[in-house]
Amino acid sequence: MSLNSFGRLFRVTTWGESHGPAIGCVLDGVPPRMTLGVEDIQPFLDKRRPGQSRFVSQRQESDTVAILSGTFEGRTTGTPIALQIQNEDARSGDYDENRDKFRPGHADYTYQAKYGIRDHRGGGRASARETATRVAAGAVARKILDPEVVIRGALIRLGEKQVDRANWDWNDTADNAFFCPDAAAATAWEVYLDGVRKSGSSVGAVIEIEASGVPVGWGAPHYGKLDADLAAAMMGIHAVKGVEIGAGFAAATLSGEDNADEMRRGVDGKAEFLSNNAGGILGGISTGQNIVLRFAVKPTSSILTPRRTVNLSGEDTEMSTKGRHDPCVGIRAVPVGEAMMACVLADHLLLHRAQCGG
Amino acid sequence: MSLNSFGRLFRVTTWGESHGPAIGCVLDGVPPRMTLGVEDIQPFLDKRRPGQSRFVSQRQESDTVAILSGTFEGRTTGTPIALQIQNEDARSGDYDENRDKFRPGHADYTYQAKYGIRDHRGGGRASARETATRVAAGAVARKILDPEVVIRGALIRLGEKQVDRANWDWNDTADNAFFCPDAAAATAWEVYLDGVRKSGSSVGAVIEIEASGVPVGWGAPHYGKLDADLAAAMMGIHAVKGVEIGAGFAAATLSGEDNADEMRRGVDGKAEFLSNNAGGILGGISTGQNIVLRFAVKPTSSILTPRRTVNLSGEDTEMSTKGRHDPCVGIRAVPVGEAMMACVLADHLLLHRAQCGG
Amino acid sequence: MSLNSFGRLFRVTTWGESHGPAIGCVLDGVPPRMTLGVEDIQPFLDKRRPGQSRFVSQRQESDTVAILSGTFEGRTTGTPIALQIQNEDARSGDYDENRDKFRPGHADYTYQAKYGIRDHRGGGRASARETATRVAAGAVARKILDPEVVIRGALIRLGEKQVDRANWDWNDTADNAFFCPDAAAATAWEVYLDGVRKSGSSVGAVIEIEASGVPVGWGAPHYGKLDADLAAAMMGIHAVKGVEIGAGFAAATLSGEDNADEMRRGVDGKAEFLSNNAGGILGGISTGQNIVLRFAVKPTSSILTPRRTVNLSGEDTEMSTKGRHDPCVGIRAVPVGEAMMACVLADHLLLHRAQCGG
Amino acid sequence: MSLNSFGRLFRVTTWGESHGPAIGCVLDGVPPRMTLGVEDIQPFLDKRRPGQSRFVSQRQESDTVAILSGTFEGRTTGTPIALQIQNEDARSGDYDENRDKFRPGHADYTYQAKYGIRDHRGGGRASARETATRVAAGAVARKILDPEVVIRGALIRLGEKQVDRANWDWNDTADNAFFCPDAAAATAWEVYLDGVRKSGSSVGAVIEIEASGVPVGWGAPHYGKLDADLAAAMMGIHAVKGVEIGAGFAAATLSGEDNADEMRRGVDGKAEFLSNNAGGILGGISTGQNIVLRFAVKPTSSILTPRRTVNLSGEDTEMSTKGRHDPCVGIRAVPVGEAMMACVLADHLLLHRAQCGG
Numbered sequence A, B, C, D: 001m002s003l004n005s006f007g008r009l010f011r012v013t014t015w016g017e018s019h020g021p022a023i024g025c026v027l028d029g030v031p032p033r034m035t036l037g038v039e040d041i042q043p044f045l046d047k048r049r050p051g052q053s054r055f056v057s058q059r060q061e062s063d064t065v066a067i068l069s070g071t072f073e074g075r076t077t078g079t080p081i082a083l084q085i086q087n088e089d090a091r092s093g094d095y096d097e098n099r100d101k102f103r104p105g106h107a108d109y110t111y112q113a114k115y116g117i118r119d120h121r122g123g124g125r126a127s128a129r130e131t132a133t134r135v136a137a138g139a140v141a142r143k144i145l146d147p148e149v150v151i152r153g154a155l156i157r158l159g160e161k162q163v164d165r166a167n168w169d170w171n172d173t174a175d176n177a178f179f180c181p182d183a184a185a186a187t188a189w190e191v192y193l194d195g196v197r198k199s200g201s202s203v204g205a206v207i208e209i210e211a212s213g214v215p216v217g218w219g220a221p222h223y224g225k226l227d228a229d230l231a232a233a234m235m236g237i238h239a240v241k242g243v244e245i246g247a248g249f250a251a252a253t254l255s256g257e258d259n260a261d262e263m264r265r266g267v268d269g270k271a272e273f274l275s276n277n278a279g280g281i282l283g284g285i286s287t288g289q290n291i292v293l294r295f296a297v298k299p300t301s302s303i304l305t306p307r308r309t310v311n312l313s314g315e316d317t318e319m320s321t322k323g324r325h326d327p328c329v330g331i332r333a334v335p336v337g338e339a340m341m342a343c344v345l346a347d348h349l350l351l352h353r354a355q356c357g358g
Helices: A038-048 A092-099 A108-115 A121-126 A128-144 A170-174 A183-198 A226-235 A248-253 A333-356 B038-048 B092-099 B108-115 B121-126 B128-144 B170-174 B183-198 B226-235 B248-253 B333-356 C038-048 C092-099 C108-115 C121-126 C128-144 C170-174 C183-198 C226-235 C248-253 C333-356 D038-048 D092-099 D108-115 D121-126 D128-144 D170-174 D183-198 D226-235 D248-253 D333-356
Strands: A011-016 A022-028 A065-067 A081-086 A150-158 A205-212 A240-245 A263-265 A271-273 A291-297 A307-310 A316-319 B011-016 B022-028 B065-067 B081-086 B150-158 B205-212 B240-245 B263-265 B271-273 B291-297 B307-310 B316-319 C011-016 C022-028 C065-067 C081-086 C150-158 C205-212 C240-245 C263-265 C271-273 C291-297 C307-310 C316-319 D011-016 D022-028 D065-067 D081-086 D150-158 D205-212 D240-245 D263-265 D271-273 D291-297 D307-310 D316-319
Touching (some): A011 A128, A011 D081, A038 A333, A081 A128, A092 A121, A108 B333, A150 A170, A205 B248, A226 A333, A226 B226, A226 B240, A240 A248, A248 B205, A248 B240, A291 A333, A333 B108, A333 C333, B011 B128, B011 C022, B022 B128, B022 C011, B038 B065, B038 B333, B081 B128, B108 B121, B121 B128, B150 B170, B150 B183, B150 B333, B205 B333, B226 B333, B240 B248, B333 D333, C022 C128, C038 C128, C038 C333, C092 C121, C108 C121, C121 C128, C128 C333, C150 C170, C150 C183, C205 C333, C205 D248, C226 C291, C226 D226, C226 D240, C240 C248, C240 D248, C291 C333, D011 D128, D038 D128, D038 D333, D081 D128, D108 D121, D121 D128, D150 D170, D226 D333, D240 D248, D291 D333
Parallel strands (some): A263 B307, A307 B263
Antiparallel strands (some): A240 A291, A240 B240, A263 A271, A307 A316, B011 B022, B022 B081, B065 B081, B240 B291, B307 B316, C022 C081, C065 C081, C205 C291, C240 C291, C240 D240, C263 C271, C307 C316, D011 D022, D022 D081, D065 D081, D150 D205, D205 D291, D240 D291, D263 D271, D307 D316
């Protein structure tokens, strides 16, 4: 049992603080003989990296990953893989005020209350910078998965704005700063988020993650359910406040007739579903349909507008957060959500193989 | 690692099928010297028990719990506590048709695909009957928690109907068949659900669970976060498709100013929050405010209306489910959600004590 | 994490006290579609059962096992298997003196000190009766293993007496009350242990367990090593004080030349070892040779001779233990050691399959 | 579950190969607010470091540890602590022959068979170099333990030679190259081991580890027993083939009267034991006496004498190992055994506090 590890067989342990010398993760249980190099990992880190548009944090980090163990001549050896990323652009001085004050909506207060100590610089361990190590882990997880498993994410809501699903084109997610699958929406969002940013405010977001190509049979009732593991994985991402699978909360309003996905014999004799309200999971086990989930990210709590708070001495005060922040932290949560999906699926591939064979 | 266990230090392992001789659970890590008898557990089982109104399954089970180990002269000894409930009213004949057909919306198909075998009688291991063992575990978890931790649940949506929060009275949840905190709504729901039931249909629901009295400091970043553990616990309940904490999905539409809960010095010098959009958790750690979450339950998939499906041979067929089912399985999910909250909190109490001391 | 569970993928959770209503275990991770009935388990329980000769406890227990879950029509379903054994012949009155006094050499004192409470009747949870559930688990583990994996155990030392390895015949272990592989020694041991028994004393023992047919490649460095898991499994058996693998402690006196098992190409082109000082494990991974280990069991601490001790009030006193005890508890440890070997190997079969494929 | 992690609450994850860029570990569950700096860790690494006498490997490593996370201004924050040590003196060319041949007695063959690939340089992941990370973890574990818990180790056998316990002086262990508590023996061992070394051979060893100051009550039956955890911890050290606690294997030859440690009321009213055959553990729980264990280390398998083996193609060949090796790898196992004892005890301190309170 580790509080900084997740996964059962594909096991990820992360460490590091926002303003420490480095962050990293150790990946255990990776099958041997897979090709693996930094070139497999770096593109995903680049996608999450700050400083790439005016809509994300301006911290300049190359997020260059190093593989310190677990591979030999470009292939995995079955031993633990240590990945490491240097922190290059920490400006701890920006956070001097945080030392004694608790940012409303942040973990400052709870870390201090729990541990009686905290690294206040850039949020310390609570910083979203930790998600870079998740993304690195996710890149390795994708290598464990069969190539036909494709994992994609999209921002479907930005504050008060949302996509028109009629316009959905996965290719568009690569063409705008928001991972938005609706090109028209993305254009409008630029103006909207510029306004939010310039006013020193922030907004929340909803992200949708889809995994296609997952075979029927992954997951394990009752306390290794695929949907429960995914819910924990997504809810554990910084600032996430809700997770839903398939029809999600809307399923509560449906009738049994409308909700249950009917089945027919498919062209190849395999069962096919006529709808996917289940989001690809029934009884905690994958159905073979696309796995579809959404999660809600709250607005960045670090804002320029002064807010009421207390300080370490328990006295009333106010604070506005300087530092370099994302006007919508949900944008960079897209590659993080994809990574967490990959990690959970890789783990369940191994679990299924263990109990049920190849 | 066990697929039928959850919790780290307060560890619950469940077993049993709907139509086997019995169901049960083993509870490990329970502190010694606590008073514990069946009278502590039975009331919670009675609350979840089927056959108590026309709005739930008519299966007649007394759900009488026996304590087979772990106590001596009415007190816990620190050794594992085995709890067991006999199955008394299984009518396996009702499920003969299920043997060869997959009920749409059910786990029949995925269990068969994963394991190549399944106990089709009453849903076997996938049956919501398993939740009785969770409720029993939750009763013991409540004993671990300080008496000032109060856990309550309510049904806040039944299909298309929802409560008026202005009418909220926790006492009302004990006075109607729905655990509904809005007496006026409950009256209307009787008529509504009678209609659903008589038409052979079903509806979904949303449940809200609240825990008050939880001190600041429980939970542990990053992969033992209290909210992530709660998300897994709730999403793992049968038929749940969504979980949200505090403002939840609505947080995505808020501005940073509106979402972040401001703080002031309280009367006793302790910090107080001016709102609770966080739902009592920041950075995965409890804030000391009420922990508030909601989860969505899909409509019961076992309905009388014939639906299209396939059989074991992969051929097209139709089926309507007989057996005795809940027109809204979400009703009995209320005590289950309370139990899961209790189990997660008890586990985190022990975890916090381990790392940070008393 | 559970304190009453072991194994990673083949996961065993045990519960129950010597004088409670029953004892049992829950087995998780068992592959589906294996044939399994009580007839697969009972013979191993019968081998461990007390009351079968004058050299073991005279408690009369049929140790009849019931399968309460996890099978359907005689095959495993992949869901947890609950096994249960009723306690039939508990004479708690024999232990009244134990309530207030600590038996020297027993866990009475440590349980009381740790938990502040204990079930003193028959040793409560600390009783060797718990090993019946291990044996039941081991029987299921054997079914997971390929039939060519053969696990056998033998008593090689009884107090001051030991076997002559020149006389070793595995068949003899079934023909005497000691699981002794040396028929001549077994005859002598009868006289010897009768003397011990009649004098109200007891003696220790050394058990050897061998597993043949284990393929090369099971085990996982560094903290899932096969030898480390076996060491924990054996040291965790009641009254065990030492474990060694292959040449064991004798390896400390060897030279590097004499200890390292040389290799040659075998008849089928596979590598063969010219000796087995390693006991079938190198670097924590099985070599394909027989796995050979030995463990030492201390003499039964419950003896008729009065010994000095203290009572619950911390006062000096004396006690001799009545109740029905084994003059050499090591005898019945033979089937227990076999069972633990089977459980560890089954777990590693699944682990290896998970990471490295079929 | 991780194959490269151990401990339940004080959780150690190690990574790295002999000839990779670095080795390291991540420590989770460390209590907050402890002072911790490299000065707490380095002395223990220095004790294990190679190149310090002619009796250990001549590889020149400073084994300088860096703390990359988990502390703030010299105190622990409760977040994971990443420790890292650079590899400075890897001479991979020494191992070219190992690429295609399996060293008898080594893990070369089993790693290759299990994973189908291995880093042959210096033994790769199987190298005893990994133990440096255990020693670093152990140094942090000692900080978790109360200062009155004192952990010490000694070499009590070197091949055919052993100490005279009448000469035992713990202070002597710091004054010779062997951690030998018998000054006279140490002098004789110099000559003896020089002979072994010059002949290109190697010998085994037995190490004794003692922990004093451990309170009664740590450990948890049945599968978190303190002795079982210690057995796994010691057996998992490289080249260890046997572990015994207290009287160990000798207990098998004792009578019940002689083995059971009698008790008397002590001066302060606390129970005292009149002997310590139990080695400080009864029923898996500490008794308050010194915890005493011994483990046997086989002779270094890498020797200059040519031995018969096979190569990757399965053909017969011979090899003698060059590289820089310890003529008795057991010497440097002394600080490793101490470290593992510290890690296991720290874990059980936290476990006991979790279940039973302060």
